[in-house]
Amino acid sequence: MEPCKPFSGARAGLPPPSHPDQGLAPSGTTTRNEERAVTLRHPRYPDDSNILLVLPALDPIPGPGGFLAEGNSLGLGLHHDTARVACGIIANCRWDGYLSESRVDGAPPFTTDPDHLLPGRNYYFHVPRDTGDGEQGTPYPIVPSFAHFRFPHNKLPPTWTVSGLSFPPSDNNPPRKFSFENTVLTRDGSCRLTASTIGAEIAHFIPRTEDAWFAANQMFQYSPRPEAVITNKTNNPRNAILMGSQLHSVYDQRQFVVVPKWGAWLIHVLSGRHDEELASVYHNVPPKLLLGLAVEYIFARFAWTVLAQTSFLEAGVPRLVVVRGKDGLPTAREVSGQDCRTMFTPSLPRSKSRSQSPKKRVRDDTAEDEEEDYGRVRDDDPEWDTRGRPRQRAAYEPATKSAASNFNCWSGNCSAVCLANK
Incomplete structure (x- = not known):
């Protein structure tokens, strides 16, 4: 008689993350669309120097009758109004x-339907x-950085x-101890993208x-209590949601947004x-x-992402x-090509912080100790790689302290030209 084997309660390993619909394109789609992107250009400059944005085309284009085409006939486009x-925003x-x-002046729009897809x-x-x-033919001006972006109060896009x-x-019910963190935790309860409570x-x-x-x-005027906003102005519940730590990291690397x-x-x-996760x-x-x-x-976040x-x-x-x-x-002011590079473009050094946030964690003085393990304000901690070692997270940093994060120029203390010399 064989000895009894110890009981094993091991479960099957988890499959890789996937969506129930098996992704954006059905199996059999040709590889020509795998890295499809849409280039958005300024018509007043030559094509070798007029790219405003390059965005991936990830939206499946419907076939006849509004249903997704099968197999190789499926294409990927970009949501028009996005x-x-x-x-x-850039303009x-x-x-x-x-x-x-x-690019010709007066050229007709490709579409006027905000939810149409751009296939080209x-x-x-x-x-x-x-x-x-x-003068006729003068290029329309662009916003050089988020620091110079003026929020369009009461003038958001129609969509x-x-x-x-x-x-x-x-x-x-309101939290027992009122604080920014307690309010968001009580309201959301879990990651607002996945419903997971782990690492929220x-x-x-x-x-x-x-x-x-x-x-x-x-921007304090959109807070639930505008009169109470004194310090840490961005710490108001309408400006935050709970998000899983991994998605939060990717979110702050400007890899996705939430849009209509x-x-x-x-x-x-x-x-x-x-086909990537x-x-x-x-x-x-x-x-x-x-x-x-x-x-x-949420719109300001879209602008913050796009302008970077x-x-x-x-x-x-x-x-x-x-x-x-x-x-x-x-x-509007004309700035030389060299000054554009030195004044407004992102610098090369990589930042340790998430969302360019301060090194120290911001916490409300009344936050309870129990919040330390759940719902932390984590715009700052280093990302850890799969081998358990901290690695630097890519993040945008100001090109110069004057151009991207210094507001002296906004108060009239300097001109666009002198920004480069700060």
Whole structure:
């Protein structure tokens, strides 16, 4: 008689992460679309120096009858209004701009349907010429960095203001001890993308290091208690959600955003191929129930992400840029190609911090010790690789202290030219 074998309660290993629909493209799709991208251009510059943005095409294009085409006939495109609004942000909030396949003045728009998909590879972002725009043929100016982005209060793009996108208030009981962290934890309960409670952290829409921009643009008005916002201005519940630590890290590397598509809030991935995990699992997936947020903060996050992704100022040619003038209003100035590179483009050193956040963890003085293991404000800790060693996380840093994070130029203490000498 054989001895009894010890009971094993081992379970089967988990499969790789996947979405129930098996990804963005069915099996059998040709490899020609695996790295498909859409290039968005400025029509007033030559094609060798006019790229505003390059965004991956991850949206499956419907076939006849609105159903996804099968097999090799499936193509991937880019959501039209996501691309158009991204270009509008760069062009200083020009929501009247449109995308065309032609660079010629007066060229017709490719589509006027915000939810249409762009199937091509190149589009030009045109802006109608206004009175006072300068001489005929003058390029429209662009915003050089998030520091110079002026928030469009009460003038968000139309697709961002439809009634179905508003966030209902939370019906949870208020926390026993009021604090920013307690409020977000009580309201959300779990990661708002996955519903997991493991490693859930507080993720800001407008990062904490943008407190100066937050104050300069009076973003406190969208807080539930504007009169109480004194310090740590970005720490208000409408500017944050719970997010799993791994996704939080990727979020702060500007690899995805949450935007309105087809009348709903959806995750939109900004990097990688359609068959990679981030896109195949999360692209076009709705977040979990979102309560007590402000659309304005989510839009500001989109602008913060987009303005760091453009390489338009790195071409080494003169550009017309919009900076904040002495009167606090935006003004267009021509900046040389060299100054564009030194004043506004991201620097090469890699940052240790998430979202360029301060080294120390920001915590409310009244936060309970139990929160240390769950719901931490984690915009700062180093990322750990699979071998258990800390590695540096890629993050955008200001090109110079003056151009990207110093607001002296906004108060009239310097001009666009002197920024380069600070």
